[in-house]
Amino acid sequence: MTAGGFRLSAAHEWVAHDPFGRVKPADAAAQPEGAAGAPGEVQLRAARNGYASFRVLVTGAGEYRLAASARCGLEVDLFKAWYHRMHQAEGQPAAWWPDALVPVHGGAAFRLPDPENRIEGQTAQEFWVDVFIPPEAKPGRAAGRLRLTAGGGATELPFSVEILEAGLPDEPCVQMDNNSYGSKWLVGLYPEAFARAASGPRWQARTIELLQHHYRLIHEHRATFHNLGAGHSGGFDPIYGPRLAGRGRELRLEGWELFDRHYGPLLDGSAFRRRLPGSPPPRRPAAPVWGVYTPINPDWPASYLWWGEPGYGVEFTRGVGQFDAHLRANGWTGSRLEFFFNHKKRYRWFEWDGDEVKYAKDDAYHLEMGRLLKQATAGSPVKWVYRMDASWQMKNQFDRLAGSTNFWVCGGFLRWYPEEVRRVLGRGDIVWWYGGTPSIAAATSSILQNLFQTWARGLGGFCAWLTTSPGQDPWFDCEGGTTAVMYPGERFGIAGPIPSVRLKVQRNGIQDVDLVDRAARAAGRLEEVRGSLAQGVPLRLWEPPPRAALELPPEDWDSINLSAEHEPGREPLPEPDPSWWARFRQSALAGR
């Protein structure tokens, strides 16, 4: 089937191609079933209220148009993949891999080679196809097609979707979280948006709008977004919190306008009813965001000048009490309000580690902060949680901070402590872990490793430590994208973030997890199913600690004596067969 010399072919979501139609070497061994069957035919199976995806490869030269359509109420979204030119070490050949996905609309015109992507001799263009199955869709088979027109001719690629009886729950069973810090990075990613908004109210308005777009994009991809306002010094921009007035017994929080504009729509869920610029309409139902950081830190709302003195407790309980009252007055009680300290003593602003405590003596500060938080928020319906990002001391902190910290975000050392983690989960604490994001150059299915380990370990979530920093030049000198799962859309005339292949592959994986998890729970077989699926996956969930971790106190650990890294993204990922997730998907779609 050709038109004007163009050819359409389908590929599985886990198999990427370069701009010359060659399969990415890291994906080459993938032999997934289901998406691309016989040539020219795509067969998908999917639950209702969810997505099924595949890739379409256009090969040829010249101008063409591409459109997608489907019957039975299915909604089809088309995205053009951007080929990131990877950073090239001296002597290495050039490489381009797809990741950023630019939303395109019905019948849009394209060219090969793509003048925007600037790849000499480009002969192939990948598109990502998302098929959304509405919750009210009738189970059975539904058909759709992609239609390419060029040179007065047309060619089509039909696809069909077997719509399952099962429907996906609105809320995922695990939180795949995407973290970010502050808002200054937005100015670099969106120069046009900030061209006439360098400071003041315009800057604040643009920043709030763009941050909310990030929450929207991630929410639609069945995940969560976090944005930390307070820096290590304790300072924060006024969009993250109200002003302080007075001191001591007279301390007041004033000027909530910016905070309310920023967080109100997130905390009542209304932000998720709005369409993201350039993107399809929201399909995932609007709901209050899972959780948000608060601006509370050692120097706000209480002045650190009074730490250790009666005045600190007075200012803290007055300030946090008023914060809590403001949330209650607005009915913002559906999200978790995260009491979290990000500072580290190595940056010299405070003498104790708020984040990743290395020294046991610092836990006294956390215990005191926990006591003050309880005092300030006693009896409140607001879901306050004391979040601790733990690494070196986690095993000891699980006991020492019990009853104070109740939301743990643990580093990779968590794999040494299966019993301790089960115990903490058993007492009702939330336990996540954190790490990095696989490179664009890695096997496409690598992005599912963190998800699998989260679910199979019985954890509540995973925090990718930084997901909004695509690098100096992600388009033509890409460093791998290990700190980004979304990209600025400005280059394509879109006033907000655009998704990536990795984000979509992860979303589809979360759907699988939700189906498996729900079926297993309903059958009372959750542990059995976890164990059974883990057996077939060449990823280690737990492992014994190294000798140094057993013999030395955490104060004396380092990456040399542990032979292990505690910083995210520093340890190489395992490299299982690139279609390793296939068994999980089969289970998900089979409802077991």
Next chain:
Amino acid sequence: MAAGAAQARRMLKTLGEVARVASVMVDGDEARRIITERAMKYLAAPSDPRHRFLSGDYYDVDLAAFLRMKKLLMRLECLADFKCGAKLWVKVEGLADHLTLAVQQGSAGRYYTFGQEKLRAEGELAECLGTGQVTAAPLEHPSRTVTVLAPVRDSLGDVVGLVELTAALPAPARPARG
């Protein structure tokens, strides 16, 4: 332009006065006790590119000494009638001509870059350490800050570090249209 220069001179004068107070109030022996011996040893050692967080991971302080100094810097900061940052730099023991930050207060600063562990004392930093005098940094600087340095002496009269006082210059007024 003239108003901006006058403003900068006024800020420089104020920070100079604060620096004079700092040079009297900051105890050099206390300053030297803040960073633990082990942390200082790792700070002085050459950075290992294979374990680039090693020195940070071993960074630790005497809690009480740090807190006292932090509170002192917070109070010094209040002596200026504009927002400024106050940072205590101490000499790295075992590594000549190098300083490391011991305590910082506020976000304004001219020399510290995020995650930096030590820096070579050059220019006005070296001048302050060498002369033991309150030293103003050049006003012309890409950071658009006003900075004054106060020497910190111990009980032997030796200069063991300095207090950096830095404030951001107000943004230049936009030229009138027409």
